[in-house]
Amino acid sequence: MARIENDQDVSETDDIFSLIQSAWDLGKYEADTVEYQDCLTKISAYPESQIISAILEATSKCTPDNVLSLSCIFDVFTDLSAIRAEILVKIKNTTEDSQNYCALVFLAAQVEEKIYHDPGMAEILIDQLMHGKREQYNAFINNIVEAAIVASALSQKFAEEKEEKRQKQEQEQTWVKQNASKILRVKVSLAGTHPLVWRVIEVPATYTFWDLHVSIQDAMQWHSMQGHIFVMGHRRAREKITIGLPPKVPDLISLLDPLDYFERDEVIGKWLNPQHPPVQYIYDFSEYWVHDLCLQKILCKDGTKTYPRCTSGRRATPPAGCGGLKEYHEWIHRHNRAQEKSQKDEGDDEDMEDDPWDGFDPDDFTPFQVRFRDPKEVWSEL
Numbered sequence: 001m002a003r004i005e006n007d008q009d010v011s012e013t014d015d016i017f018s019l020i021q022s023a024w025d026l027g028k029y030e031a032d033t034v035e036y037q038d039c040l041t042k043i044s045a046y047p048e049s050q051i052i053s054a055i056l057e058a059t060s061k062c063t064p065d066n067v068l069s070l071s072c073i074f075d076v077f078t079d080l081s082a083i084r085a086e087i088l089v090k091i092k093n094t095t096e097d098s099q100n101y102c103a104l105v106f107l108a109a110q111v112e113e114k115i116y117h118d119p120g121m122a123e124i125l126i127d128q129l130m131h132g133k134r135e136q137y138n139a140f141i142n143n144i145v146e147a148a149i150v151a152s153a154l155s156q157k158f159a160e161e162k163e164e165k166r167q168k169q170e171q172e173q174t175w176v177k178q179n180a181s182k183i184l185r186v187k188v189s190l191a192g193t194h195p196l197v198w199r200v201i202e203v204p205a206t207y208t209f210w211d212l213h214v215s216i217q218d219a220m221q222w223h224s225m226q227g228h229i230f231v232m233g234h235r236r237a238r239e240k241i242t243i244g245l246p247p248k249v250p251d252l253i254s255l256l257d258p259l260d261y262f263e264r265d266e267v268i269g270k271w272l273n274p275q276h277p278p279v280q281y282i283y284d285f286s287e288y289w290v291h292d293l294c295l296q297k298i299l300c301k302d303g304t305k306t307y308p309r310c311t312s313g314r315r316a317t318p319p320a321g322c323g324g325l326k327e328y329h330e331w332i333h334r335h336n337r338a339q340e341k342s343q344k345d346e347g348d349d350e351d352m353e354d355d356p357w358d359g360f361d362p363d364d365f366t367p368f369q370v371r372f373r374d375p376k377e378v379w380s381e382l
Contacts, residue, residue, distance in 0.1 A: 016046045017054040023073050024058065044076040051076065052083045056090055059103040074111065084111050172267065179205045179269050183299040183307060186272065188216055188281070190317070191290040192325045199313035199367075202299065205269030207308075209243050211375040212268050215308045216281055216291065218372045220317045226284035230263065233277040243271075264379075287324040310370040316362055331357060 019042050026036040043051060055073060074080060087108045094101045182205035190197040199219040203212060209230050217224045232241035243261045272279060272295045281291040301307070318328040 016043065016050050017057060019043050020051075020054045020058055020073055040073070040076055043073060048077070048082060052086050055083065055107075056086060056104075059107055060100050080111055084108070087111060175270065176206045176267065181301045182206075182269060183301050184269065184272055184295060185297040185299060185311070187294045187296050188219060189292045189294070190220070191280075191292050193315075193318075194329070195315060197315045197317060199370075200296070200311045201308055202305075202311060203268070203308040204301070205267070205298070207268050208375075209263030209266050209268055209271075210245070210379065213263065213281070214373055214375040214378050217283075219308075219310045219313070219370050220291070221369070222283060222289075222317060223320050224378070225320065226286070228281065228283045229259075231280045231282060232271065241277075284320075287322070289318075289325075308372050310367040310372075312367055313365055316360070316364045319357055319360055322357065332362060335362065 019039055023036065023039040023043060026033065026039060051073070074083070077083065087104060091101065091104045091108065094104060183202050184205050185200060185202050188199045188201060197220075201215055201219050203215050207215070213228055213230075214224070216222075227247075229242055229244035232243075233239060241260045243263050243266055244259050245263055246259060272293065274295075279293040281293055283289045283291065322328055322331070
């Protein structure tokens with residue numbers, strides 16, 4: 001908010017204090033209202049020194065549990081360094097056994113949270129207050145000063161990372177423009193199946209791994225109901241690269257073995273080439289279906305064709321939820337034996353009675369069955 005520069009007398013602090021009290025009350029329950037925003041606008045018209053004085057005065061009427069709503073007034077500041085310094089001075093001149101001391105320390109925590117976006121600092125302080133660890137207050141205040149030094153180093157680091165990200169985005173955009181006409185012909189084989197279940201698909205080289213995931217799901221006629229991941233090199237190899245989507249709720253596996261890259265950020269044409277190790281697509285971590293991806297050829301886009309497309313393939317994908325590769329092969333064995341008996345007129349095989357896969361034909365597949373979805377629409381539906 002723009003601040004009106006003027007020479008209002010300090011005697012007008014009573015007025016600004018009333019406004020702060022109003023903003024404090026509104027901020028507890030009605031922070032999104034026009035009245036609250038209007039109140040902040042009026043506060044921002046006062047000199048910063050008067051606003052700080054009024055905030056510090058307000059803490060004398062706060063308890064540690066409601067000082068949180070007072071921090072909403074920090075939104076009128078463009079730089080919180082001045083109020084931080086004033087709060088620290090006030091804390092050092094206040095006795096530790098007073099309620100105002102607790103409120104001031106809480107306010108200091110709120111300043112740090114606004115600056116560094118670290119709610120953990122306020123939570124730690126709450127815990128200290130609840131357990132009466134007053135001897136830790138001074139250490140906490142010293143840490144605030146030290147945090148400013150650390151924050152300076154972090155801001156430099158973040159600036160460097162931001163610049164690296166910008167450069168990477170520029171490189172990605174340049175690469176996409178240069179390779180916009182390229183099409184990758186990829187063979188997708190369901191590892192471990194005998195006879196082999198496979199598809200050949202043609203996809204744009206500028207597709208992301210998320211786009212490729214959707215194309216594989218459609219070509220294999222899975223149902224996108226389970227998790228997935230792309231792996232460069234064998235999954236159990238010591239040196240591997242993983243590309244996927246982070247879980248919505250982090251689990252132990254994702255924390256111990258984090259992804260190397262996010263699939264919506266990575267273009268497949270930079271990975272599916274002879275210079276990189278083999279790529280596997282793993283679907284459904286319980287049944288663990290491993291798909292080997294093999295780049296067969298790099299083509300030029302044909303304006304008469306629509307991409308992605310499936311050009312060939314053999315055999316139907318195992319039914320979802322069938323149990324995995326072992327259960328699939330056991331069913332295939334029973335199915336083949338039943339067919340042999342049927343051809344010899346030996347009657348029905350008792351093993352195929354009450355078949356849970358009734359109606360499933362392992363040889364039923366033609367490329368014309370495949371219908372590809374728009375990856376962007378699939379993402380928007382998540």
